[in-house]
Amino acid sequence: MKKPEKNSGFTLIEITVxxxxxxxxxxxxxPQFRNTLLTDSINHTSRWIMGKVRVIKEYSTSKQKLCILHVNLDSNKMWVSEETMTEENLHQANEKGFEIPGDLRLINVEYPQKGIISSGQADICFYKAGYSDKALIHIQRDDNEKVSFLIEPFLPTVKFYEKYVGFEDL
Structure with missing residues (x-):
């Protein structure tokens, strides 16, 4: 005698659900995935700047060395050096620096006393005593949206603004 066949499969209701x-x-x-793709480069750059500033401040204080965050506005690159580096080490640090993603551009670096530097290289110093130069780093996206990063002398964190902010606005 033949066993009854089992119908293995899904019903139309199960498939519809x-x-x-x-x-x-x-x-x-x-939509969230699309927004992630559009903002990924600014988030990546923000994390790098915020993390690197914190690390540089801690390092310069603990090792008692002057450290410098170099912001090269012409090559769209940032890199870190310290006072005891040789010329060869400085060149290597520059080569291994953080390149700003292609859809972003470094606009300028603003200091309260020195003013705005829009081309060439701007240096932000981190001193042995635990403080740094006060500076604003301005970045622009391809869609002309601008963001600003405020580096405070005595705070380990970087403040992020989702617009162009100058010292006169603070």
């Missing part, structure tokens, strides 16, 4: 759930999840996830 699964497709509906996947559609709802994609409806909410895709």
């Amino acid at each position: 699964v497709v509906s759930l996947i559609s709802i999840m994609l409806f909410f996830a895709v």
Whole structure:
């Protein structure tokens, strides 16, 4: 005698429910994914600047060395040096520096006393005593949206502004 066949498969209702759930999840996830792609370079750059400033301040204080964050506005690059580096080490540090992503551009670096530096290289010093130069780093996206990073002399954190901010605005 033959055993009855089992129908293995999904019913139309089960398939409809699964497709509906996947559609709802994609409806909410895709716009967030698109926004992540658009803001990824500014987030990456922000994390680098904020993290690097904190590390440089701690390092210069603990090792009792003058450290400098070099912001090269012409090559769209940032790199760090310290006072005891040789010429060869300085060149290597420059070569290994952080390159700003292609859709971003360093506009300028602003100091309260020195003013605005828009071309060449701007240096932000981090001193042995634990303080640094006060400076604003301005970055622009391809879509003309501008952001600013404020480095405070006595604070380990960098303040991020989602617009162009000068010292007269603070």
